[in-house]
Amino acid sequence: MTDVTQRRARRTAADTEPMVLAFDVVVTAVQDLTPTFRRITFGGACLTGFGVAGDTLDLRIKIVIPSEGRACPDIAAMMGDGDAAGWYQRWLGLDAASRGSMRTYTVRESRCGGPRPEIDVDFVLHLDAHGRGGPAAEWAAAAQPGDRVCIIGPNAAAAQCRTAGSYGGIEWSPGLAQHVLLAGDETAVPAISAILEALPADVGGQAFLEVPDEQDIRPIRSRSSVQVTWLARDGRTHGEQLEAAVQDAVRVPGWVSLSGRPAPRGGSEPEDVDVDRTILWETPQLLETAIVQSSVNPERPPGTQPFYAWIAGEAAMVRSVRRYLVRDVGVDRKQVAFMGYWRKGRSEPA
Numbered sequence: 304m305t306d307v308t309q310r311r312a313r314r315t316a317a318d319t320e321p322m323v324l325a326f327d328v329v330v331t332a333v334q335d336l337t338p339t340f341r342r343i344t345f346g347g348a349c350l351t352g353f354g355v356a357g358d359t360l361d362l363r364i365k366i367v368i369p370s371e372g373r374a375c376p377d378i379a380a381m382m383g384d385g386d387a388a389g390w391y392q393r394w395l396g397l398d399a400a401s402r403g404s405m406r407t408y409t410v411r412e413s414r415c416g417g418p419r420p421e422i423d424v425d426f427v428l429h430l431d432a433h434g435r436g437g438p439a440a441e442w443a444a445a446a447q448p449g450d451r452v453c454i455i456g457p458n459a460a461a462a463q464c465r466t467a468g469s470y471g472g473i474e475w476s477p478g479l480a481q482h483v484l485l486a487g488d489e490t491a492v493p494a495i496s497a498i499l500e501a502l503p504a505d506v507g508g509q510a511f512l513e514v515p516d517e518q519d520i521r522p523i524r525s526r527s528s529v530q531v532t533w534l535a536r537d538g539r540t541h542g543e544q545l546e547a548a549v550q551d552a553v554r555v556p557g558w559v560s561l562s563g564r565p566a567p568r569g570g571s572e573p574e575d576v577d578v579d580r581t582i583l584w585e586t587p588q589l590l591e592t593a594i595v596q597s598s599v600n601p602e603r604p605p606g607t608q609p610f611y612a613w614i615a616g617e618a619a620m621v622r623s624v625r626r627y628l629v630r631d632v633g634v635d636r637k638q639v640a641f642m643g644y645w646r647k648g649r650s651e652p653a
């Protein structure tokens with residue numbers, strides 16, 4: 304039996320579809336939304352195979368940006384025929400110029416069901432005065448229709464397949480919570496916007512979006528009664544206004560905890576995360592998995608939380624909001640997703 308036949312046989316036996324696929328896409332449109340945000344639309348017939356079962360919410364994808372003057376590496380070939388697991392190591396094994404750079408982005412809108420499947424991604428153009436930034440920001444600033452990248456994202460066939468596990472690219476998971484708090488900086492604006500657009504009418508709460516400039520404020524459509532507040536940084540310290548807004552929205556005295564009783568003296572200190580060394584990523588799904596794996600009977604089944612918070616953006620800001628909500632207020636960690644989307648002064652690894 305050849306390698307390929309063995310892999311096919313294993314896959315048939317497991318009766319699962321690969322969860323992720325590589326999509327070789329082409330830029331079909333570039334639109335400057337505001338001074339900070341540039342919307343890049345990716346198209347390609349292969350995108351008919353892209354998708355999740357429901358709304359995309361905060362669906363994340365990986366984008367492989369080719370090195371200047373080079374073609375994108377053939378990730379689809381590296382994923383092989385059914386052996387998707389080892390592609391990342393194979394990609395890492397390429398020399399730096401052939402490899403390009405892999406970065407994480409949010410699907411702002413997906414229109415993959417029609418005859419011209421497309422995905423929109425809103426890039427933050429974080430460039431210095433000389434037009435220099437990270438590989439993704441520089442690529443986005445120069446992008447033109449016809450440019451090609453590779454997107455690694457969910458396989459629509461697996462999303463519809465009952466035997467496949469779920470694609471881990473969506474963190475928004477409020478369960479039955481009808482009171483939500485969303486807070487993020489500009490990198491989280493695409494995710495928060497997509498989440499708000501998908502929320503039903505019976506959900507309320509608050510959303511805070513901190514952006515560099517007043518001109519970055521854009522309308523968001525939502526059936527929900529979540530109150531949306533934009534915070535223009537206008538040169539102030541990153542996260543300063545967002546943290547103040549969260550503190551104002553979730554006050555220490557009078558906070559009602561998961562049990563329905565007020566949290567008397569705040570909560571416990573969450574273990575510190577050195578955001579310079581580690582990725583700050585703490586979500587209810589991860590905590591629930593840890594509880595189930597350690598065979599501890601969860602007192603609070605998933606989906607019963609009355610309140611749910613989703614916080615994303617620069618990691619030090621997220622850490623500070625996490626400390627406030629968990630330690631000072633006493634919000635249960637299973638009610639909050641905290642996600643460091645980027646780290647000041649550090650490139651995204653790979």
Ligand SMILES: Cc1cc2nc3c(=O)[nH]c(=O)nc-3n(C[C@H](O)[C@H](O)[C@H](O)COP(=O)(O)OP(=O)(O)OC[C@H]3O[C@@H](n4cnc5c(N)ncnc54)[C@H](O)[C@@H]3O)c2cc1C
Nearest residue numbers: 363408409427429437438439440644646647648649650651
């Ligand atoms: C799940 C997830 C979803 C995301 N969704 C989006 C999205 O939809 N749109 C989006 O624009 N970003 C998004 N991000 C953030 C994006 O991945 C990072 O900003 C990434 O570092 C950009 O890559 P780069 O090559 O431009 O910069 P890197 O090479 O990673 O970094 C180079 C330098 O730029 C700094 N830097 C990185 N990002 C920023 C920034 N936003 N502002 C100021 N300085 C920065 C770094 O600290 C570093 O000093 C998301 C991140 C995650 C984890």
